[in-house]
Amino acid sequence: MRYNKFSATQLFDGYNFLPSGKVLITSAEGVIIDIVDAENAGDDVQFFDGILSPGFINCHCHLELSHLKSAIPQKTGLVNFVQAVMTNRAADAEIKTDAMQQADAQMYNSGIVAIGDICNTADSLPVKQNSKIRWHNFVEVSGFVEATAEKRLKEMIEVASKLSIANCPLSIVPHAPYSVSKKMFSLINALPNNNLITIHNQESEEENKLYQNKEGNFLELYKNLGIDISSFVPSGKTSLQTWLPYFTNNQRIIAVHNTFTNVKDVDFQIAHCPLPVAYCLCPNANLYIENTLPPIDLLINNNCNIVLGTDSLASNTQLNMLEEIKTIQQQFPQIELQTLLQWATSNGAAALQMNDKFGSFEKGKQPGIVLIAKELESSKRIL
Numbered sequence: 102m103r104y105n106k107f108s109a110t111q112l113f114d115g116y117n118f119l120p121s122g123k124v125l126i127t128s129a130e131g132v133i134i135d136i137v138d139a140e141n142a143g144d145d146v147q148f149f150d151g152i153l154s155p156g157f158i159n160c161h162c163h164l165e166l167s168h169l170k171s172a173i174p175q176k177t178g179l180v181n182f183v184q185a186v187m188t189n190r191a192a193d194a195e196i197k198t199d200a201m202q203q204a205d206a207q208m209y210n211s212g213i214v215a216i217g218d219i220c221n222t223a224d225s226l227p228v229k230q231n232s233k234i235r236w237h238n239f240v241e242v243s244g245f246v247e248a249t250a251e252k253r254l255k256e257m258i259e260v261a262s263k264l265s266i267a268n269c270p271l272s273i274v275p276h277a278p279y280s281v282s283k284k285m286f287s288l289i290n291a292l293p294n295n296n297l298i299t300i301h302n303q304e305s306e307e308e309n310k311l312y313q314n315k316e317g318n319f320l321e322l323y324k325n326l327g328i329d330i331s332s333f334v335p336s337g338k339t340s341l342q343t344w345l346p347y348f349t350n351n352q353r354i355i356a357v358h359n360t361f362t363n364v365k366d367v368d369f370q371i372a373h374c375p376l377p378v379a380y381c382l383c384p385n386a387n388l389y390i391e392n393t394l395p396p397i398d399l400l401i402n403n404n405c406n407i408v409l410g411t412d413s414l415a416s417n418t419q420l421n422m423l424e425e426i427k428t429i430q431q432q433f434p435q436i437e438l439q440t441l442l443q444w445a446t447s448n449g450a451a452a453l454q455m456n457d458k459f460g461s462f463e464k465g466k467q468p469g470i471v472l473i474a475k476e477l478e479s480s481k482r483i484l
């Protein structure tokens with residue numbers, strides 16, 4: 102049997118930086134066999150300048166929006182962003198497919214091995230069928246009008262059945278609290294075998310205003326879209342405290358963005374939800390859209406389970422996990438690199454329920470091996 106033997110300036114195993122002098126041994130295909138001391142590793146050890154890490158897990162992406170790179174103005178707020186995406190997203194199938202193929206290749210080359218991907222259509226199917234990345238398709242349902250909930254859900258179940266031939270795990274999920282009616286939440290909650298949920302959560306303060314007092318810019322959005330929300334009754338609570346109790350079947354939940362999540366929301370989640378919610382941070386998208394960042398220190402202080410995502414090229418200039426890490430480091434320099442890498446690897450793999458294969462250098466896994474260059478300059482897949 103042919104082995105690969107890797108050593109580097111630093112070896113990160115998905116949880117910790119290992120003491121220096123360790124060698125990672127894998128099969129030719131990259132299955133982890135062992136981590137041994139250099140003196141027991143024998144010959145032919147390849148040394149790399151930089152950090153060797155398991156492949157990155159991107160917990161939030163929208164591959165099908167890849168053609169919208171640079172199409173949406175920055176820092177205009179979420180409501181304007183949502184409207185701009187709706188206006189701009191139509192394009193020729195060929196343009197969309199080319200953009201998705203490029204994004205898929207760039208993500209693979211930069212070390213992303215698995216992705217939680219939001220799907221509004223089955224457009225991404227041909228790209229995913231030829232992709233070397235492992236996908237979890239989150240087929241997203243929206244509809245703030247109760248009367249059309251069943252019809253809208255049925256349409257998206259059809260999209261899901263088209264995507265299911267890509268042989269990827271799949272869930273039906275709500276888009277966001279401001280775009281999904283209570284009725285739709287209850288229909289999604291009742292779906293069988295739909296255990297992994299993701300939702301855009303508290304991406305703007307307007308979402309909280311809507312639920313607390315039926316106020317804010319979303320009322321303007323509904324008006325522009327001709328949506329009558331006269332029957333919507335505000336809960337008087339924040340968004341998270343309203344929607345989280347709609348899930349009653351022990352689903353695992355990945356809450357994305359959390360830009361305007363506060364300490365009471367986190368307390369509520371911990372008290373309410375025995376299974377931990379994963380808080381997915383997409384800092385570059387938050388800066389792109391709202392020019393703000395989530396309360397990451399608050400999430401850390403409350404031992405929240407944190408994972409990372411890139412969001413889409415509609416709200417990011419690149420789909421690169423290292424760039425997300427660097428943005429957090431700049432704003433929160435007290436967070437150790439080891440912690441940030443845990444979010445990008447083992448935490449993400451567990452959140453997407455792919456930790457049997459990905460997220461760490463543990464025996465039997467095939468997590469992909471990524472070289473992170475000095476000073477976090479760049480990352481690339483080496484196996």
Ligand SMILES: [Zn+2]
Nearest residue numbers: 163301412413
């Ligand atoms: Zn998103």
